[in-house]
Amino acid sequence: MRWRYSMSRGSSKDDCGKKTYILHRTVLQKDHRCLEAFGANDIVIPVGELEAIREKATAKTLDLGSWKFTVSFGECARNGSFREGIKTGGGGRIFLDSNGNNFEDLPSGIQRSDENRILLVAKKKVTEISQEEEKKKGAELTSDEKRRIRDSVIIVSNDTILAAIADLADIKTEEYRGEYFISNPSDLYTGMANLKVSLDYQEVANDHTRHNMLDAPKISKFVDLERLYPNQCCTFRFNDKMQYGIYKKAENVFRLIRNADSNNGKEGEYVSPKNMEHRFFEALVQDESIAFITVAGAAGTGKSVMMAKAALRMLDNDASHKMKVIVFRPLIGYETIGFLPGEYEDKINLCLAPFRDALCYAKSNGNFQGGQDINNKERALNAKKNGLSPEQSLKELIAEGLIQEDSVTFISGSTKHNAWLIGDDAHNYDQHEMEALITRMGKNGRMLVSGDLAQMRRAFLHPTESGFAWAIESFKHSELAAHITFYEVLRHPFIEEVLKLRRR
Secondary structure, eight states: OEESSOHHHHHOOOTTOSOEEEEOHHHHHHOTTGGGSSTTSEEEEEHHHHHHHHHHHTSSSOOHHHHHHHHHHHHHHTTSOTTTOEEOTTSOEEEEEOOOOOGGGSOTTSOOSGGGHHHHHHHHHHHHHHHHHHHHHTSOOOHHHHHHHHHHEEEEOSOHHHHHHHHHTTOEEEOOOOEESOSSGGGSOOSEEEEEOOSOGGGTOOHHHHTTEEEGGGGTTTSOGGGOOTTOEEEEEOSSOEEEEEEETTTTEEEEEOSSOOOTTOTTTSOOOOSHHHHHHHHHHHOTTOOEEEEEEOTTSSHHHHHHHHHHHHHHTOTTSOOEEEEEOOOTTOSOOTTSSSSHHHHSHHHHHHHHHHHHHHHTTTOOOSOOOOOOHHHHHHSOSTTOOHHHHHHHHHHTTSEEEEOGGGOTTOOBOSEEEEETTGGGOOHHHHHHHHTTBOTTOEEEEEEOGGGOOOTTOOGGGOHHHHHHHHHTTOTTEEEEEEOOOOSOTHHHHHHHHHHO
């Protein structure tokens, strides 16, 4: 993990000397520890920005990032007075500023709004520092000195529109990256490894391999085992054949898997794995020692369908009849859902509909066309269990409570025992939301999470800061977690053209 503003960077002495960072609400919301991220430099929090955070932290739809900041801010406030400046661990000071009324200081055309008052705070701070420096010097400042002071007052924000407006007003801005987990989305751990083994397979085969295990020491001459992660999906390129296995690091063995279909007695009922990536995923799911599985991949690679298939098979094989599946998707664009008609389940129906299509597709062996109504519970309860269509079968599962739907926004404090939690579209979660989702997992539970950093639609959240990236990178060393990346696009061939444009 890296910091955009580290203690060492903030404490460095450059030509501009000490700086003053004015924090926008997007920074306060993103990182509740941001007040300790600027070293020996001063921090100014405009009161308007603080009030915006309080509003989000106390709203009915709780924003976890804002709430965490209010807690951190409260602890900070007990350490002194903001009028005199509260000292930070790095030697800087934190001030509040409520001054920001003279919009005449800004170029004409800039809207006189609460959102733009932060620009006035920056202008005022430049004026204050300039006056202090002139008093010390006893003479008017030179143009270079004035420029140096303007450059030392910086609005820190992840709002690109605000940054553009600030530029018009000759105010310097910088983006706050806070804690980020990868330098670039392309650096995300793939969960896969291609291993060249300069031997014939029979030279390492033994009784153990006949039990689908390959002793790792037998290939250690050709493979750096220390660089492999627990449960990493490995393709072995022997001289005479290809083999596939999952590295069980604690046991120092590879669990071999076959390049063959695996419907576990349900041949023809569920959608079949279309490639080796899907078979790796199914092997990870079948390993009950793995509690948390993440799957990344571009649009159309089968992430949702393979998770849906795994969930349905679990319900079919549940002899205890206690298990259930709970599906979560981010409510992007629907964070405030009170205005929508119906009960809670009806309100979140629109966002969760895509995963229902995936469930039907998985159940129909790929023959589901999508778009059918699957919400009529009365019809589901009256339907016979034999000979049901995938849509009718899914209706029954929903009506019986075996498949449930929920939102991370509304699950604080709950524990989900005897349940598989499915997090679809998880790239749109921030770290706080991903933590909230993972920590709901109760006894006898597992979690499957999918995402694609290239499809993020979350305002002010950079792909490198996604909760999905955080989860993948944080748990790749755990024996209880696994990750896999899907590459082959299975939708219309034109999707590949779109992905090529995205990669440019």
